[in-house]
Every structure is written in structure tokens, then in C-alpha cells.
Amino acid sequence: MKVAVLSPVAWRTPPRHYGPWEQMASNLTEGLHQAGIDVTLFATGDSVTASRLSSVVEKGYEEERNQDAKVLECLHISNLMEQAASFDLIHNHFDFMPLSYSRLIKTPVLTTIHGFSSEKIIPVYQKYNRDSHYVSISKANRHPALTYLGTVYNGLDTGSFQFSPSSDNYLLFFGRIHPDKGTAQAIQIAIKSKRRLFIAGIIQDEDYYKKRVEPYLNDDIQFLGAAGPDLRNELLGRAIALLHPIHFEEPFGLSVVEAMLCGTPVIAFNKGSMPELIRHGNTGFLVNDVEEAVAAVGQLEQIDRHTCHEWAKTRFSKEKMVEDYLNLYHQII
Structure with missing residues (x-):
């Protein structure tokens, strides 16, 4: 079986910092390679892989901002599609644009839908629903207008995360600094529960950071x-809990799984995929607002860190993801 994995070209695959779609394309590619599958990764030229790499774009447009994103995307997607006949299956991790080629080639296309940026993109998915194959990354992220071949949870390289049996008694926010991610609410939870808070992530909304985050920074609330990877593991492993007060229907939460792999429980707003990732009262707490989150901080002692680690390792490993995708590949081929 010869498989082509199409990654986005916003960031390197795997990403240096942010880039969840690129990270999953990387984890899958390396997992398929380790499983003995003949796989080619289509990504930026500076990407890192043990498999074959094909690229016509040297660096991601988010890392070199003088490039035109649409031009790079067109060059990148067409590079794969012009070689489509060389593969038994194309696994698309690049949203809806590659679907516009799917009726022009004979190679089947499997698309992992990592999320919907807007309802406006749904007509493209609907148009190719009968000709293509869709996979959701959580049951919560399925669109009622689409038909899915299955659900495959994102899988992580569990060996990259070190289990920590104890914590340093601080709370952690790990993610984009953006209203959707609830950085401001994480700060309020920390203040009300009288705990230290470390904030780590890229600033995606500068105005939000200036107004809702920066004014609260001090010795107890620090933006890092x-x-x-090294600092990520240290922060996640030594935290008493990860705060994940999201304000949108999140398709998946990589930092949630990463924290649990390190043994750290998660306190998350009960939205999107969170009930699929977190076992309430067992690996963390699902809450509805800041006050409930503060109460949950006071109950963290009842969570066993080893249970968090085992849950995440069993359910969200790279190996489990590869196994699930291979089952779908065989169905298609």
C-alpha cells in the first residue's frame, strides 16, 4: 500500500511550536512508516520525517510572512495531485481545498476534518461527500449535513511525554492567547483559587492579550x-492542573491529552470534545463557569495522577491512531 499524507504549509511538519494539524500529519506519517507502510509526506521543505518527503514550498507562510499563503497552498496541493496516480490512497489533512481535485483523479481521498472554520465552507464538503471519505477527530465535531466513514481520535507520541507523580502546586494555561481559549478566565480561576498560574502559548489576538491578560501579570501570574517540547513537558508535568476554559466547541484539545499523559488532571469548560477526552472526577473535571472551576481546584487531591496517564496513553496514542486509520484505509481500498 502506498499512501500520501498531505499536511498544511502554514507551519513546518512537525511544528516547532504551534501547528496542531501539522503535528497530527507528522504523528500519522511517522506511525505509518514505523508500521511498514510506504508513505510519502507532502509538507514544507524544512519538515522532518523518516519517510519520503515531497515539497515545492520551503518554509511555512506563518513562519516567513513575506509569502502569499494562497500561492503556496495552490503550489503545494497541485504538487501532490499531479502525482496522485502513484499512490493507492491520499490522506488529506489540509481542509477542504484538496477536495476540488478529487473528481479529477482516480486515487481515493480520505479527509480528516480537523474542524470547521465557518459554516461557509460546508458546501464544499457537501459537494464531494459522495465521492470522498470523511473522518471526524471527535464525535462532537461531526456536522449533521455530512456522512462520515468513522471517528479517529488524535494520537500522540506517548514516549515524548514524561509522567510526573507529583506537582509543584501551580495551575497552567497552555494554548493560544485568544478569547476562544479562555485565557482571561484561566486568570480569574487562578486569582479566585489563590494559586500561581503559568501561561504558555503564542499570542494570536494581540488586542485581547493587551486588555485581558497583560494587566494581570505579576509574580503569581506569569506569561512565558x-x-x-522540553519546556512544555516540564510545565505540563509539574502543574497541579491544566486549565482549559474554552469558549467554543473545540473539535479536540491536544494540550488536554498532553497534560494527562504527564499525569496532570484537566479542569475544562464542558464544551465540544471535552467529555470525550476527560473522565469527569477521574482524570479531571468538566465545569460550566469560573466558579465551578474554582470549586474543582479544591477537589484536585481526589484525582490520581497515574490514572490520568494510563487513560491518555491507552486512548490517545499514536499507535492507536495508526491502527484505526489503517482499518479505514483497508475499507476504502
Whole structure:
């Protein structure tokens, strides 16, 4: 079986910091390669993979901002589609644009839908629903107008995360600094529960950061910026809990799984995929507002960190994801 994995070209695959779609394309590619599958990764030229790499774009447009994103995307997608006959299956991690080629080639296309940026993109998915195959990354993120071949949860390289049996008694916010992610609410939870808070992530909304985050920074509430793998593991592993007060129907939460792999429970607003990722009262708490989150902070002692680790390792590993996708590949081929 020869498989082409199409990654986005906003960031490197795998990303240096942010880039969840690129991270999943990388995890899948490396997992397929380790499983003995003949796989080619289509990504930026600076991407890192043990498999074959095909690229016509050297660096991601979010990392070199002088590039035109649409031009790079067109060059990148067409590079794969012009080689489509060389593969038994194309696994698309690049949203809806590659679907416009799907009726022009004979190779089947499987698209992992990582989320919907807007209802306005649904007509494209609807148009190719009968000719293509869709996979959701959580049951919560399924659109009622579409038909899905299955649900495959994102899988992480569990060996990259170190289990920590104890914590340093601080709370952690790990993610984009954006209203959707609830950074401001995480700050309020920390203040009301009288706990230290570390904030790590890229600033995606500068105005939000200036008005809702920066004024509260002090010795007890610290912004650390983007965190690479080493700092990420240290922060996640030593936290007493990850705060995830999201304000949107999140399709999946990589930081939620990453925290649990390190043994750290998660306190999350009960939206989107959170009930599928967190076992309430067992690996964390699902809450509805800041006050309930503050109450949950007071109940963290009842959570066993090893249970968090085992839950995430069993359910959200790279190996489990690869196994589930291979089952779908065989159905299609």
C-alpha cells in the first residue's frame, strides 16, 4: 500500500511550536512508516520525517510572512495531485481545498476534518461527500449535513511525554492567547483559587492579550510565551492542573491529552470534545463557569495522577491512531 499524507504549509511538519494539524500529519506519517507502510509526506521543505518527503514550498507562510499563503497552498496541493496516480490512497489533512481535485483523479481521498472554520465552507464538503471519505477527530465535531466513514481520535507520541507523580502546586494555561481559549478566565480561576498560574502559548489576538491578560501579570501570574517540547513537558508535568476554559466547541484539545499523559488532571469548560477526552472526577473535571472551576481546584487531591496517564496513553496514542486509520484505509481500498 502506498499512501500520501498531505499536511498544511502554514507551519513546518512537525511544528516547532504551534501547528496542531501539522503535528497530527507528522504523528500519522511517522506511525505509518514505523508500521511498514510506504508513505510519502507532502509538507514544507524544512519538515522532518523518516519517510519520503515531497515539497515545492520551503518554509511555512506563518513562519516567513513575506509569502502569499494562497500561492503556496495552490503550489503545494497541485504538487501532490499531479502525482496522485502513484499512490493507492491520499490522506488529506489540509481542509477542504484538496477536495476540488478529487473528481479529477482516480486515487481515493480520505479527509480528516480537523474542524470547521465557518459554516461557509460546508458546501464544499457537501459537494464531494459522495465521492470522498470523511473522518471526524471527535464525535462532537461531526456536522449533521455530512456522512462520515468513522471517528479517529488524535494520537500522540506517548514516549515524548514524561509522567510526573507529583506537582509543584501551580495551575497552567497552555494554548493560544485568544478569547476562544479562555485565557482571561484561566486568570480569574487562578486569582479566585489563590494559586500561581503559568501561561504558555503564542499570542494570536494581540488586542485581547493587551486588555485581558497583560494587566494581570505579576509574580503569581506569569506569561512565558511559546513553549517548545522540553519546556512544555516540564510545565505540563509539574502543574497541579491544566486549565482549559474554552469558549467554543473545540473539535479536540491536544494540550488536554498532553497534560494527562504527564499525569496532570484537566479542569475544562464542558464544551465540544471535552467529555470525550476527560473522565469527569477521574482524570479531571468538566465545569460550566469560573466558579465551578474554582470549586474543582479544591477537589484536585481526589484525582490520581497515574490514572490520568494510563487513560491518555491507552486512548490517545499514536499507535492507536495508526491502527484505526489503517482499518479505514483497508475499507476504502
